[in-house]
Amino acid sequence: MSQEVLVSAQGLSKKFCKDLRTSLRYGVIDVAGELFGRTPDGMLRNKEFWAIDGVDFELRRGECLGLIGRNGAGKTTLLRMLNGLIKPDRGSITMKGRVGALIALGAGFNPILTGRENIYVNGAVLGLSKAEINARFEEIISFADLSDFIDAPVQSYSSGMQVRLGFAVASTLDPDVLLIDEALAVGDVQFRSKCYDRIRELQQRTAIIFVSHHRGDLARICDQGLLLTKGRVSYKGSIEDALNAYDEEAASGSGPVRMAHEPVRSASVELGADEIAWGSDLVARITLESDATIEDAYFRFTIMDEGDECVGEWRSHHHGPYVTVPAGTSTWEHRMSSIKLARGTYRLNFVLGAKRAAEYLVLHYNFTQLTVTGDVVGLSRYQI
Amino acid sequence: MWQDLYASKELSWRLARRDISAQYRGTILGYLWAFILPLANTLTWVFLQGAGIVKVADTGMPYAVYVLTGTMLWQMFIEALQSPLQQVTAARSMLAKLNFPREALIVSGMIKWGFNAIVKVVVLVPVIMLLGVRPNESILLLPFAMAAILVVGTAIGLLLAPVGLLYTDIGRSIPILAQFAMFITPVVFAMPQGGLWARLFQWNFMTPLLLQGRAWLTGSWGPMALEFLVVLAVFSLLLFLGWAIYRLAMPILIERMSS
Structure with a gap:
């Protein structure tokens, strides 16, 4: 049975500038252009390059796509476009349903406030209403395993504890599309396995896009793979084949x-x-x-x-x-x-x-x- | 636009509460800090005037009251002016990584401003009564003057925020320019009677706000009610414009920030 398509990207492209000062100047020009309703012509200007160049893919409910590629291949940029943080310069993205992101866990935490207060802040940033947080409060605390410390200021937490709290809040969202960016690289073994259980649970009813460098994680979670090389899709298919293509690229592609x-x-x-x-x-x-x-x-x-x-x-x-x-x-x-x-x-x-x-x-x-x-x-x- | 604004109300409230409670948790004097800076400022000016270093024309009320009310209102303006850029800069990493209604940052800045402003007024009114001023029913209009200060400050701040986010020059120059602006606004000096200075004071859009706010605080109806309304109307439009620009500019600015 083929499920509904939740994410669809067509000809997605994004350009970046290599030089900071020029980049800032282009920023001002782009804002001004936007104000007067000029559509950018999608051409490269001096010192610009395509960070993402013509990426197409589709993802259905229940599928999980692993994004792989070398550092700087454009994985994070692609994820940020999917998350709606930055606009593509060319092409289009269609997303259906609520988008959740396990990126920047614990964003918006204030170190002086207690864990309890920060759950509400973090939840609100992620788009949960107060009632929704109240309903899930116990679940969050028990998942993060922090019930003894929930009224202590977050600055007294270890970094692993902060990530646990962040993951617990972010994963209570019930998203249709879930974006994960190497968020799980911290935390102890027990917590990581808990995280994977939660992700697998979510996987039944969501479309997941997962960025990671760890083949073990990728092979465990994903069923499809997309290999990015300098902003272009160089392989698309099953995760095993994509990982193999990545190995070949690592062996030959980057010259000394x-x-x-x-x-x-x-x-x-x-x-x-x-x-x-x-x-x-x-x-x-x-x-x-x-x-x-x-x-x-x-x-x-x-x-x-x-x-x-x-x-x-x-x-x-x-x-x-x-x-x-x-x-x-x-x-x-x-x-x-x-x-x-x-x-x-x-x-x-x-x-x-x-x-x-x-x-x-x-x-x-x-x-x-x-x-x-x-x-x-x-x-x-x-x-x- | 309005939908996003509505959607952001809970988040704005959360963020404001977070910042306010964090702001005062690490202090002993707590909320009084909102009042201490203008008070110190007042003492300086009263001293300068008392010692004859600065000569100020007759202000029609005790000079201490004049300076205290002036610096207090001026302080509110500066806070409103700096709020949008400060809010957005402080939330950089959140902006770069998470998608949430961008309005929430501005609105939570306004809520924080309102909180600080109320603290100021609550302390200010007894103090000026102690100094011999009798406010009357005109004080009911004071919130109106405060709202106008918020609108003007936020409008300018919001228009500057997109560029200020790219170039830190903006954030650096605001306090310097504000310092100069203070001297062509009846904050610590009385309105000059003639010449170039008088014209500068008259054309300054902050003059009606300051004069009306002070008048309503100290029991009179004020000399520039009409100008006050004009300024309020113009800057309400500018605030709306600034909001629209902010919305358009944010995605473009975010991609220029590090993730």
Whole structure:
């Protein structure tokens, strides 16, 4: 049985400006244009780019769409447009029913006021009337598990407690469309599992749009996936296929970035092996060509996982003294001992820094891949 | 527009209550703070005048009463003027992330203003009676003068708010400009009798509001009732215009703010 379509987006586009001052000026021009009823022509002006470019999708009741993509791919912008916070520059959105958002949990909390008072404030911001809050008050407190502290000022709550209270209030809304933006990344394990139970409960009668970097969360909740790449839809389909497409993109799509600043003329970094076993050592060979001597220099490697999260860091000056890089060509070798990472593919970044330099002298971002083999399997960060 | 305004009434009330109770929870003097600033201001001017540093023409009432009523009404105007921008700036992160009727911020600012204004009047009236002024039934018109001050202040503040949200220059310059404006309004000085100054005072739209408000407080009917009504009518229209602009401008401004 096909359910009614609750969300439909057609040719959705949004442009952003890269420069703050220009952005502010365009803001004034746009407001003035709006006042005199001029419709924007939808062309890019100087220093603008499309943050979201021609996105189409439909979502029915009971479906859950996972939005995935790298940082800056436009996920949050898309969510803000769906939430009605900003207007699309082109295209249209049609939404049916009440829209709820698990974004910015606890917005409008005043730290001096008690939890009880803040429930009413937060509820009112989300569009609940006083009667509705009264009716659900006990439910909110017991869900947040804060009955002992409800008359204490919110500033005495831990950040996890604040999020619990925020989630408890926001999830009592009975929305038709629910937007979730990585809101659940905090809180302890018990509370997170409670949150997922609540979301699953809501899922029966709502259309959910979920933004996250965690494949475990995505695979658990969503049935559909939409992969955004630089503002465009690069894949649309089942969540498994979308996650696979995302992996491929992460592996190939973003090319390496290599930068060297004065006095370094060039730098190259090579790994002893592209594939290592769990617990074995990783050797890196660095060749530098510098115009001048660099005092107090250090090398730094960071290891990123598929979700672009840093899982490891190694600095040479934690394992020895700062070094002096001589003028001319020099070669360095470093051994990072016993890499204990879960089986999978990682990307590496390299930095040459100096104690007294504000900026990096060399930055190689995503310069190579490293495959780790072994029996240890990666777990999603949060297990339920 | 009116529907959204109606829909926002509960939220406005909530937000105002939140801010008022939070504002006074961390103080010992509590509500008296609404009165202390004008009082300090008055003492300064009474001292300056008593010591002969500043010479003020005859004001027709004890000078302390003149300054106290003047600064009190002027303070109300400044608060109303700053309220929209302050409200919107304080709620930036909420605006960037949540969808709620944007009117609620302005209306809750007006409620807060009303609360502070009432505190001021409740303290002010006994004090000026103590200083020898006998208010009469004209004081019943005082709320009318206060409402007019609210309308004028909010109208200007609301017109400035969209630009002020983008450029902080606006928020910074309001207190400076207000300082200058105070000296061409009969707040601490009496109306000058002739010359350029007199003209500046006469063309100043705040003059009728100040004079009428003070007159109604101190037991007379006031000299500029007609001008008062004209100012009120013009600024009511401007308030409506400011509201319409605010509604149109908010989505555009929000996308320029960080999320």
